[in-house]
Amino acid sequence: MIKIKSFDELQKIKAKVINDSGEANNPNSLIKIKVGMATCGIASGAGEIMQVLVEECERQAIDVTIKQTGCLGYCYAEPMVEVQIPGAESVVFGYVDKNRALEIIDKFILQRKQIEGVIPVSFKTINELN
Numbered sequence: 001m002i003k004i005k006s007f008d009e010l011q012k013i014k015a016k017v018i019n020d021s022g023e024a025n026n027p028n029s030l031i032k033i034k035v036g037m038a039t040c041g042i043a044s045g046a047g048e049i050m051q052v053l054v055e056e057c058e059r060q061a062i063d064v065t066i067k068q069t070g071c072l073g074y075c076y077a078e079p080m081v082e083v084q085i086p087g088a089e090s091v092v093f094g095y096v097d098k099n100r101a102l103e104i105i106d107k108f109i110l111q112r113k114q115i116e117g118v119i120p121v122s123f124k125t126i127n128e129l130n
Contacts, residue, residue, distance in 0.1 A: 029086055030065050031109060033057075036080040037068035044078035045097075052101045053081070062109065074119055083108060092119045 004010050035041070035050040050068060057064050072080050077094025081104060084090045093104060094117060107113045 030063060031086065032082075032084040033064055033066045034069040034072075034082040034084075035066070036070070036072040036078060036082070038071040038075075040071070040075040041078045041080065046079040048098070049079045049081065049096050049101050052098050053105065056102060056105050060105070060110075062105065064109070077119055080119070085109070085112075093117045094119045 004013070033053055035046050035053065037046050037050070046068075050066065054066050056062075057066065069082070072082060072092060074080060074092070074094060079096045080092055080094050081096045081101065082090050082092045083104060091108070093100065093115075096104070096117070100117060103115055107115050
């Protein structure tokens with residue numbers, strides 16, 4: 001394991017990761033898709049959903065960044081997918097299955113149409129109700 005000994009070394013590693021991820025030219029111009037892959041997401045099938053998203057975006061040659069993320073805070077709605085389209089607020093979709101994943105790509109990302117399954121921003125988790 002490599003030990004990072006200075007902030008400068010950390011910055012160099014960060015620059016390499018950004019460059020290798022394809023976000024080097026303009027990271028704000030790419031559509032970002034995050035799949036909730038905490039324990040609850042994985043148990044609910046998030047791995048399969050991520051695979052469907054990756055394969056379909058490659059098949060259609062859609063320029064996106066797809067990453068796994070940790071808990072999105074709404075375990076009841078797993079698997080979840082967050083989509084960030086440049087210039088718009090992030091949208092989180094719950095209960096995503098294979099068909100919903102394809103619909104997110106075709107209708108929400110490509111056609112920019114609103115679709116069902118969005119978890120409202122105003123939704124409160126049980127911890128936030130107190």
